[in-house]
Amino acid sequence: MAAAICVCGRLRRVKVDQETLDAAAANSISPAWGRIWNGPSPDGIWDLPEPAVLPWLARTCSAFSRRERVEVLALAGVVALAADAASRALYAQEIATLRALACDGLADEAFHDFTFVGLQQAVLGLDGEKVWSSELSHINGGEAELECPACESELLLCLEPGESTIEPGLSSELAERLHAEAVQAGRGFVATSLTKLFGRFTCPECRTTFNIADQVASGLAE
Template structure:
């Protein structure tokens, strides 16, 4: 199958991931064994044509941290993962649409071993997270993008939902992954994505009970059970 994927990455990607990384959250020994070949396939293509290959390798590497053999995988395939990271960096330099940029940045973070943020940036490009209030547990939409910057507990597309504005972080006060991601987005020529990141690392409030919360904590809680993950 890897031979067919090398010849037609977009056409074979879904079938390959069904085999190597179902639902993009499960990987197997044969998945990790495919990483060196995926690195060679990516290296054989110019940056504009290797995105599908990186989108295959990224989830597999991300899954390594959930595997009992995760640490060994990163050690055994360190050279392939380093090459994939280098190839991804090349892809991030040219102008990209926000969705494509977010996907590639997630892959880059996966190859670096950066937890949480290697899973949730594509949803930021889509403009919405669905989270739970840390106090009352009500489901909340955190809208960050073209539709505005707010939280609400109802379907905001209907236009009648109560909305509470999100408060962006001060870029000058960002630290840790927030500072790094924001600076990276600006350096990569992605100012709109950088603006959205300020809201991800800002503050929100529940429209149901009024409890205030750090948006990054709520986002991290969706993708990781580790309460310390935002600072990973």
């Protein structure tokens, strides 16, 4: 599943022609998807469809199977997240439809944990959650790189299940929700990793204890 774009990065709005949209809607693995959503250009700018594409995304996702719509939902989450308040209000019904489809995918036991987390990110993007719609990718990466808030030591923390000096926790209502989703879906690996990402850690250099999630979010804001 494609990684979410951090909307604090550089975005360039593009209008996608109808021929490309038709080709993409006809086949979930069509090369046309690469013309709709691709990686950043050499100058570091992401091309992202305008919010007006949301109704088309909702129709396309509804016509696709669960497996076919995974990447489309990832795109929808980013488009909705980057949309302004007026666009989110205008396309509220389509965003709600896309969110329901993403939540439906969370129940699919055939999906890999990686895809499950990606769908959680899509839901968060559709909700307009600007931090964890991108930073939840640390679960799939298995680690979080951050600085101690006191002494600024660089730390690389392993989030995967196993022996760890991280004090497990769920430091916010959102963390509790994501954890409950993972438990309900039988995603033990994801659930345990979430308790680490939203847990506490004591810096080995200065012995300061801090919330890991707060530092991840702080690094995104810089």
